[in-house]
Amino acid sequence: MNVRNPIIPITCALVGLAVAGAVAPPALADHGHSSGKHQPKGELVRIVREATARFHDVAVAEAEGYQLHFGCVSADDAGAMGLHYVNMALVGDGELHADRPEIVIYEPLPGGRLRLVGADYLVLTEDWHARNGAAPPELVGQLLHLFHSPNRFGLPDFYTLHVWAWKKNPSGTFVNWHPEVSCEAFDGQAH
Numbered sequence: 030m031n032v033r034n035p036i037i038p039i040t041c042a043l044v045g046l047a048v049a050g051a052v053a054p055p056a057l058a059d060h061g062h063s064s065g066k067h068q069p070k071g072e073l074v075r076i077v078r079e080a081t082a083r084f085h086d087v088a089v090a091e092a093e094g095y096q097l098h099f100g101c102v103s104a105d106d107a108g109a110m111g112l113h114y115v116n117m118a119l120v121g122d123g124e125l126h127a128d129r130p131e132i133v134i135y136e137p138l139p140g141g142r143l144r145l146v147g148a149d150y151l152v153l154t155e156d157w158h159a160r161n162g163a164a165p166p167e168l169v170g171q172l173l174h175l176f177h178s179p180n181r182f183g184l185p186d187f188y189t190l191h192v193w194a195w196k197k198n199p200s201g202t203f204v205n206w207h208p209e210v211s212c213e214a215f216d217g218q219a220h
Contacts, residue, residue: 070202073169075126077148077194082126085145090114090133099182101137101212108200108208110191111136111146112215123156127168136196137215146196146210156184171203 044205084090095114103109109130112135119131140145150168157166166173166188173188191205198207 042062072173073192074194076127077192081133083147084133087143094118095133101215103212104206107206109210109212111210120151124150125150125159125166125168136210139214147191147193150190152188154188156186
């Protein structure tokens with residue numbers, strides 16, 4: 030597994046946000062109004078599509094505070110995650126809202142073009158548990174995945190949920206890796 034051409038390290042920024050967030054008032058996750066009832070997986074995909082449709086143009090995402098972090102994330106045998114455009118203000122708030130993903134994901138294409146393929150929700154474990162107790166976070170009935178530290182991103186423990194809303198993933202809608210996403214066309218530049 031490798032991260033090709035990391036652009037901007039955010040470890041210090043996230044750690045600083047975690048420390049700053051420790052004094053913020055408690056906040057609950059937006060569970061998509063699931064109230065403990067099972068929600069069909071299509072509901073979260075619908076919400077992500079509505080929330081991110083305007084980001085097919087990466088310039089719109091950048092204008093709304095999303096910036097490329099980590100370069101293009103790929104794995105030798107599992108495919109890739111692609112380019113993560115992160116909104117640090119949303120990561121720093123320690124909350125999760127289905128209609129406001131912390132990250133939008135793009136696949137690099139030849140000629141420097143980018144294709145929107147999905148969204149990613151991310152909350153630092155420390156922030157989540159300080160506000161919500163021991164239960165892991167969920168959005169519209171989908172549990173987030175726990176990434177322990179140390180990890181390839183240099184982040185403290187965090188929860189994440191990829192939603193492949195714009196490019197069907199044969200491995201599953203909510204898995205971390207997409208076997209049909211590639212970093213081959215990534216030239217190391219934000220576009």
